[in-house]
Amino acid sequence: RVAEPAAAQTVDTACPYCGVGCQVRLTVADNRIVEVEGRNGPANENRLCVKGRFGMDYVHHPQRLTVPLIRKDGAPKTCDMDPANPWTHFREATWEEALERAAGGFRRIRDNHGGGALAGFGSAKGSNEEAYLFQKLVRTAFRTNNVDHCTRLCHASSVAALMEMVGSGATTAPVRECANAEVIVVIGANPTVNHPVGATHIKNAVQNGARLVVMDPRGQALSRHATWMLQFNPGTDVALLNSLLHVVIAEGLYDRTFVAERLEGFEVLKQHVSAFSPEVMAPITGIAPDVVREVARAFATARGAMVFWGMGLSQHAHGTDNARCLIDLTLICGHVGKPGSGLHPLRGQNNVQGASDAGLIPMVYPDYRSVEDAAVRGFYEDLWDTPLDPHKGLTVVEIMHAASDGRIKGLYVMGENPAMSDPDLVHTRASLAALDHMVVQDIFLTETAMLADVVLPASAFPEKTGTFTNTDRLVQMGRAALTPPGEARQDLAIIQEMGRRLGLTWDYAGPAEVFEEMRACMPSIAGISWARLEREGAVTYPCAAEDEPGKAILFDDVFPLPGGKARLKTADVLPPAELPDADYPLVLTTGRVLEHWHTGAMTRRATALEALEGEPHCLLAPAALARLGIAEGGPVRLTTRRGSIRLAGRPDPQVPEGIVFVPFCYTEAAANLLTNPALDPTAKIPEFKFAAVRVEADQAA
Ligand code: SF4
Numbered sequence: 001r002v003a004e005p006a007a008a009q010t011v012d013t014a015c016p017y018c019g020v021g022c023q024v025r026l027t028v029a030d031n032r033i034v035e036v037e038g039r040n041g042p043a044n045e046n047r048l049c050v051k052g053r054f055g056m057d058y059v060h061h062p063q064r065l066t067v068p069l070i071r072k073d074g075a076p077k078t079c080d081m082d083p084a085n086p087w088t089h090f091r092e093a094t095w096e097e098a099l100e101r102a103a104g105g106f107r108r109i110r111d112n113h114g115g116g117a118l119a120g121f122g123s124a125k126g127s128n129e130e131a132y133l134f135q136k137l138v139r140t141a142f143r144t145n146n147v148d149h150c151t152r153l154c155h156a157s158s159v160a161a162l163m164e165m166v167g168s169g170a171t172t173a174p175v176r177e178c179a180n181a182e183v184i185v186v187i188g189a190n191p192t193v194n195h196p197v198g199a200t201h202i203k204n205a206v207q208n209g210a211r212l213v214v215m216d217p218r219g220q221a222l223s224r225h226a227t228w229m230l231q232f233n234p235g236t237d238v239a240l241l242n243s244l245l246h247v248v249i250a251e252g253l254y255d256r257t258f259v260a261e262r263l264e265g266f267e268v269l270k271q272h273v274s275a276f277s278p279e280v281m282a283p284i285t286g287i288a289p290d291v292v293r294e295v296a297r298a299f300a301t302a303r304g305a306m307v308f309w310g311m312g313l314s315q316h317a318h319g320t321d322n323a324r325c326l327i328d329l330t331l332i333c334g335h336v337g338k339p340g341s342g343l344h345p346l347r348g349q350n351n352v353q354g355a356s357d358a359g360l361i362p363m364v365y366p367d368y369r370s371v372e373d374a375a376v377r378g379f380y381e382d383l384w385d386t387p388l389d390p391h392k393g394l395t396v397v398e399i400m401h402a403a404s405d406g407r408i409k410g411l412y413v414m415g416e417n418p419a420m421s422d423p424d425l426v427h428t429r430a431s432l433a434a435l436d437h438m439v440v441q442d443i444f445l446t447e448t449a450m451l452a453d454v455v456l457p458a459s460a461f462p463e464k465t466g467t468f469t470n471t472d473r474l475v476q477m478g479r480a481a482l483t484p485p486g487e488a489r490q491d492l493a494i495i496q497e498m499g500r501r502l503g504l505t506w507d508y509a510g511p512a513e514v515f516e517e518m519r520a521c522m523p524s525i526a527g528i529s530w531a532r533l534e535r536e537g538a539v540t541y542p543c544a545a546e547d548e549p550g551k552a553i554l555f556d557d558v559f560p561l562p563g564g565k566a567r568l569k570t571a572d573v574l575p576p577a578e579l580p581d582a583d584y585p586l587v588l589t590t591g592r593v594l595e596h597w598h599t600g601a602m603t604r605r606a607t608a609l610e611a612l613e614g615e616p617h618c619l620l621a622p623a624a625l626a627r628l629g630i631a632e633g634g635p636v637r638l639t640t641r642r643g644s645i646r647l648a649g650r651p652d653p654q655v656p657e658g659i660v661f662v663p664f665c666y667t668e669a670a671a672n673l674l675t676n677p678a679l680d681p682t683a684k685i686p687e688f689k690f691a692a693v694r695v696e697a698d699q700a701a
Helices: 050-054 056-060 095-113 128-142 156-166 175-180 196-207 221-225 237-250 256-262 266-273 278-285 289-301 319-332 352-357 374-384 396-404 425-434 491-501 511-521 530-536 607-612 622-627
Strands: 009-014 023-029 032-038 069-071 090-092 118-121 183-187 211-215 228-230 305-309 342-345 410-414 437-442 454-457 466-469 474-478 538-540 586-591 617-620 635-639 644-651 659-663 676-679 691-697
Touching (some): 009 474, 032 050, 050 196, 069 095, 095 128, 095 410, 095 437, 095 491, 118 396, 128 352, 128 410, 128 466, 128 511, 156 319, 156 342, 175 305, 183 196, 183 289, 196 221, 211 221, 211 289, 228 289, 237 266, 237 278, 256 319, 266 319, 305 319, 319 342, 352 466, 374 511, 396 425, 410 491, 466 511, 511 530, 530 538, 617 622, 617 635
Parallel strands (some): 183 211, 183 305, 211 228, 305 342, 410 437, 437 454, 586 659, 617 644
Antiparallel strands (some): 023 032, 069 090, 069 454, 474 538, 617 659, 635 644, 635 691
């Protein structure tokens, strides 16, 4: 609590940060948030983590954008500028001038070069209605499917594997099903840091008797609660998972009824994994065969098992293969479609699930219906009353490549920060700077906005009303508690105005009207009306009718694939895209810290969070740090084939020798200057979790 309000009001909404989707109650006075408390939502049961409880004051930060900005003639495009002082490179503009400049640039490129020369990045931080309207704008006004968002950088590989194997890209059971699980698996995720309230469900389940398996090359706090901690070698997920599959099949531990009645491809999988015994894989994974056998037996024979994974699994050049093996293992043991069982990719941003569902993806319309299916396309052409691009669009990193070689000339960015989040930032920033025309709509002058031609001041989460879908497929109502500062406008209003200036006849009265249009084309939410959400606050999808509760556990009967059966897939053990060598002998892996969220645009402007963890740093094994002659917290230089950064070196006994971990939230030492842009061939997700790196004491210190 920061003040005693004279005439305070409370507003029930949700947390703006991670995909757990905790419900919060904001106390507001004089258009300022003075208190945050957790509500009894399905995902959080009154709990909040440090970000949700102490991270809301970013909305009041003096660096909020309050007027539209236009780049000054001749001002260089650089991220090396002070976000508190945009006037060195930008001048203030009226909304009329800024919108006309923004839309005029897109019109000119579209009319001269075709819609394929344009692209849009929507946001997983925006509402479902904003995501839907943004992708509709790109598809109908830009006339291209070049629309994507940060799901490409986090769980694109998980979604690709889930779609092809079980027919749906979302979780099959909510986090709280841990309470009914006998075994819980966490692989490539660090929930106590990245999904802290979700982690409390796991810890509670363990206290009540569930056995926990954590698989992670790096140690983590959750391992204290684990029966088995498998600290396998980085990049060897397929080898480890195939060895678990080998044991389950060789020892006949799989669910024979489930395999026979619900799955396709078992014989091929059985044949494939016969070569991957734990003994053969041990030199690759570093995990003793006995431990693999013990874990395989416990998992396969459990009555129910929940399987959680995160970006440690997905952010690899073989991320889709990693997810395929994990899904195979879960399916053949029958751990889907019943209480205490399920596949759960932990989603990072508070609406990355909803933004994906709403069609902010270059290959699919809302509800994951292919843009290349003529019948589906015809449906949307009728609904949106315009011809649509019949080809799938470019993904995030592909758009960067196309920008660098001139195929993409104009980019509309709403609430994303690719100049911090994308791999190989030297190339990414040069690509963004090379664009003829970039418009950024955001609440701060992010590193991406610094490279824009036009910057449009937008609304923060507590300033908007809209729906948000959490990692459990729970559609929740977010309610406006504040008025945007200065001349900043609602994102939904800005998108609409952009659409009108590009020739659309849009006149949505507000988010409720957009949501009703979404219901008309998304069977998954047909039973979730705006009025129902206002009444109930949160409803799980799929929900076909207003009198249905929504289905929390999926696939108890059939899988939504032709024939109704899930499809098992095989994967080979392949090396990472770039291996350590004499020049770059260690493995770089990137991720988040508890106090900061993603590129740090919000949390680094939250007073308490920045005070708790404001120093750019990397984590190394204590012995490795000592060998380099670096004192605790001393300056370290990290260098890869793509770039070099300087930051503090901290010892961490949970980091094995040979690995260095860097949080990617620090603009002063941007981790993604180092990362490898190699892409997974299926999902096009970059390999953030493995790059060859050199670590040295910084001589310039
Ligand atoms: Fe917010 Fe996630 Fe923390 Fe919950 S766990 S308070 S949703 S950041």
